[in-house]
Amino acid sequence: MARVYQRGSTDVAALSGVDLDIRDGEKLAIMGPSGSGKTTLLSILGCLDRPTRGEHLFEGRAVAELDDDTLSQLRNRAIGFVFQSFHLLPHLSVVENVETPLQYGQRPPREWRPRALEALERVGLEQRAEHRPSELSGGEAQRTAIARALVVEPRLLLADEPTGNLDSATGTEIAVLLDELHAQGSTVVLVTHNEDLARRAERVVTLRDGHIEKEERP
Numbered sequence: 228m229a230r231v232y233q234r235g236s237t238d239v240a241a242l243s244g245v246d247l248d249i250r251d252g253e254k255l256a257i258m259g260p261s262g263s264g265k266t267t268l269l270s271i272l273g274c275l276d277r278p279t280r281g282e283h284l285f286e287g288r289a290v291a292e293l294d295d296d297t298l299s300q301l302r303n304r305a306i307g308f309v310f311q312s313f314h315l316l317p318h319l320s321v322v323e324n325v326e327t328p329l330q331y332g333q334r335p336p337r338e339w340r341p342r343a344l345e346a347l348e349r350v351g352l353e354q355r356a357e358h359r360p361s362e363l364s365g366g367e368a369q370r371t372a373i374a375r376a377l378v379v380e381p382r383l384l385l386a387d388e389p390t391g392n393l394d395s396a397t398g399t400e401i402a403v404l405l406d407e408l409h410a411q412g413s414t415v416v417l418v419t420h421n422e423d424l425a426r427r428a429e430r431v432v433t434l435r436d437g438h439i440e441k442e443e444r445p
């Protein structure tokens with residue numbers, strides 16, 4: 228599969244000839260230099276973007292053939308995203324942030340709070356539920372973001388440099404948490420520049436100039 232961006236009158240091939248099969252329950256790390264296509268690949272895996280050539284299958288279905296409603300339901304139900312810079316809403320409390328994906332899903336409102344508190348418990352943050360994001364450490368903010376990704380119980384957790392803004396001790400805590408979630412059955416795909424973090428995955432795919440340069444099993 229390929230993803231070509233139009234920049235003015237020129238084409239930029241962010242991905243080309245990428246052939247990747249991710250197993251249910253796998254933990255995969257994506258590495259590669261800046262501009263090699265990691266975020267582009269993650270966006271396609273998360274059904275936020277589509278290949279311009281080739282096909283993306285999710286749970287065996289061709290994503291390009293899904294209508295908008297089915298696609299947004301699929302994203303909401305099956306995929307959780309975690310970013311380097313947390314992306315928490317500053318005016319909401321921690322537990323309200325964690326609830327937000329449920330507001331776009333099918334679950335009744337009376338379930339939102341208990342589910343959000345349960346997700347906070349899974350990341351060890353139940354005692355911070357009423358805090359504002361500005362009152363959290365970086366590690367706590369990222370745990371909140373992970374709880375928000377988990378609250379819909381997605382099959383697939385995607386993380387784009389989740390430890391990029393954290394010191395190494397806090398980054399290790401987040402890495403341990405991702406390992407736990409993987410052990411509990413989540414499929415985890417993470418982009419990282421950190422060799423130690425990548426080595427904790429079952430498979431490491433290295434991108435260069437939009438193609439897969441190598442695949443390793445640490």
Ligand SMILES: Nc1ncnc2c1ncn2[C@@H]1O[C@H](COP(=O)(O)OP(=O)(O)OP(=O)(O)O)[C@@H](O)[C@H]1O
Pocket residue numbers: 232233234239240241259260261262263264265266267268
């Ligand atoms: N929306 C866009 N429009 C045009 N070009 C884009 C767009 N998004 C990404 N690109 C280009 O596609 C290529 C891959 O970008 P991508 O963001 O996937 O890289 P990356 O590996 O995530 O880099 P980084 O490590 O810096 O986050 C780069 O050349 C980038 O400039």
Ligand SMILES: [Mg+2]
Pocket residue numbers: 265266267387
């Ligand atoms: Mg990126």
